[in-house]
Amino acid sequence: MLIAEIARTSGEVAGTSGRKAKVTALAACLRAAGPGEAATVVAYLSGELPQRQIGVGYASLRAVPPPAAEPSLTVPEVDAAFTEIGAVSGAGSVARRRELVTALLGRATRAEQDFLIRLLAGELRQGALDGVMAEAIAAAAGVPSAEVRRAAMLRGALGPVATAALADGVDGLREFTLEVGRPVKPMLAASAPSVEEAFAKLKAEAAVEWKLDGVRAQVHVRDGDVRVFTRTLDEITARLPEVVAAVRELPVRDAVFDGEVIALRPDGAPHPFQVTAARTATRTAKATEPVPLTVFLFDVVHLDGDDLLDAPGAERSAALVRAVPENLRIPRIVTADPAAAKDFFADAVARGHEGVLVKSLDTPYTAGRRGAGWIKVKPRHTLDLVVLAVEWGHGRRQGLLSNLHLGARDPETGGFVMLGKTFKGLTDELLAWQTEKLRELAVREDDWTVHVRPELVVEIAFDGVQQSPRYPGGIALRFARVLRYRPDKTAAEADTVQSVLSLASGR
Structure with missing residues (x-):
């Protein structure tokens, strides 16, 4: 497939606000992708690089060479070029990366140049977010969108899911299962301006938990081995020795927990977010770091052989209580009284936390989606x-x-x-x-x-x-x-x- 086709599709998607029209354009592009190209096409149309970061900044994109007269760049060629650029290191690497970028852009037409520059700069905002892209993959492969969403949740990425769907349909998608050690997409929360409105949406008794201003942490345990992943599914285990040590003491054989890590002051109040962020960004850390991190777990999606993704919130909560002591669980109450929830919210904010999450007791763990099961409330x-x-x-x-x-x-x-x-x-x-x-x-x-x-x-x-x-x-x-x-x-x-x-x- 030519990059020109992706650039054309990107422009078409950006030029319409209709979800159905976006899905139709994306699906047509995916159907035209050759064997082995689907994952890369999905990444590019989502505004991402399969290589994540390749060290190209704005300075390398300012001097754009004259455009090519006719399109010739293919998806595999551009992907290979990005891989080569990302592998450059050492003395003179900045100049060498600029050379490679200039050479690549010199082979692109004006429309392709514009697309590639925005892709490299992280500025490709065209409305092709995960939900739209999942629907497009389903339409291109002729499979139910629910099957695509579940496979993406379990695999943690849409690219491999698109490859499987286009090649093998539903059977290929059902090959993706929950595996301890491979992160799943985290469940996300919708928003409400007040606790009362959150309860009005749920219309039932609900759990109310502190919303911490920390870093999301998905914790996998298997036979004493602990691995920790961020909400973007990057592994940060080596950076969190104190978290690993705390989780290793839990009486579980294999588990997948959802939680938050946060830096706390001696009085229990949170440090500013950047203190937590700096600790989790440090490549290696010691358990005796001057600013240690505390882990709080609030959900469990697998426990000792049992998958709990489809279990209601109340059942997952009961499993969490059985496996995790109170000092490692997020403080929470269960109530049907908005006034009690409002008091709990006020107390959380007074302690320096972001607010609360109001959670349905019936909703399964719908990873990667902002559904109505979890609702966050923060002071504005x-x-x-x-x-x-x-x-x-x-x-x-x-x-x-x-x-x-x-x-x-x-x-x-x-x-x-x-x-x-x-x-x-x-x-x-x-x-x-x-x-x-x-x-x-x-x-x-x-x-x-x-x-x-x-x-x-x-x-x-x-x-x-x-x-x-x-x-x-x-x-x-x-x-x-x-x-x-x-x-x-x-x-x-x-x-x-x-x-x-x-x-x-x-x-």
Whole structure:
């Protein structure tokens, strides 16, 4: 298959908001893929590389050679080129990777260049997320989408599932089973603005658990061997010796647990998220690390020979209680009273945690999907910030100013301190409006970014503040999204960086 066909499909998918139309276009592309190409095609159309990271940054993508006149690049050729680029290391590696990227782009047409650049830059946002892609694989192979979703859950990736579905149909998909030692996709939670609304959705007695600001950890145990995986299914066992030691003491032969690891202060309050993140990012660690991690388990999907994926939440919870002592389980209550749940929520937040998860007692473990069985509730923080610059969008947002650079006011200098970027929360109407407005405020621009006069105030919702060396203020907003613009406010009325710092230091 030619890369031109994938680029054409990507443009078609990006150009429509209809889910059915996206699925139809993706399925047609998958049917045209040759033997052995399906997994790579799925990765590219999902905006991912099978190699994950190959060391190519924006600097390597700025100098684009003249495009080829006719398409000739094939999927296997590009995949091989990415593998070669990722394998470059040592002295002169940056220059060598740039050479290889330039050579690859020199063989691509203009449309292919645009697609490959966005793919390498991680900017291929076209609406082909896992749910849509799973439906497309099902349509291409003529199999039920439920079979694809379950196989993807058990295999942890859609690429191999597409290969099996297209080659062997349902029989191929049913070859994927839960294996201790191979991570499954984690179950995800929907959101609700309040505990009362979460209970209204479930309409029944429910479990309410602390929502920790830690790192998701899927823990596999087999005959004393412990392995730990992240929510992205990367193994981090060697980085968590204290977690491995704690789990190894459990009275189980083989098990797969779901949980969270978090760095706690001596008084039990959580450290800022970046402390936990830094520990889990360290390649090797010792059990005597100055900031140890604590593991809290909240679910079990396999226990001593029994698969529990399809068991209701109450049954899985009972199995967890039998296997795991209270000090290693997430604090929780079971109640039908929203008022009791609200008190539990307030206590969790007062202790420094993110909020709560309200969980159905009947729902099976539906991995990889944001279903109605788990609902997260968090307090919402908002700030009025100033737009300092904005980046051009890609895909459906091509030609629109999309990714906002956000700044807080610094009364001491009279300037603004950048706190991060966001393109989330923007409706089509807001995108069109801000593109026109920010072009009017532009003072300079380059290929990617339009810098503007700091006049436009925007109300931003976010989940928390974390330390970040990436920005001048040393802090950044977590999960920032646009709520609305505030034309009624001037930049002089925007929130100050001091108020943001107080949020970062507060518990």
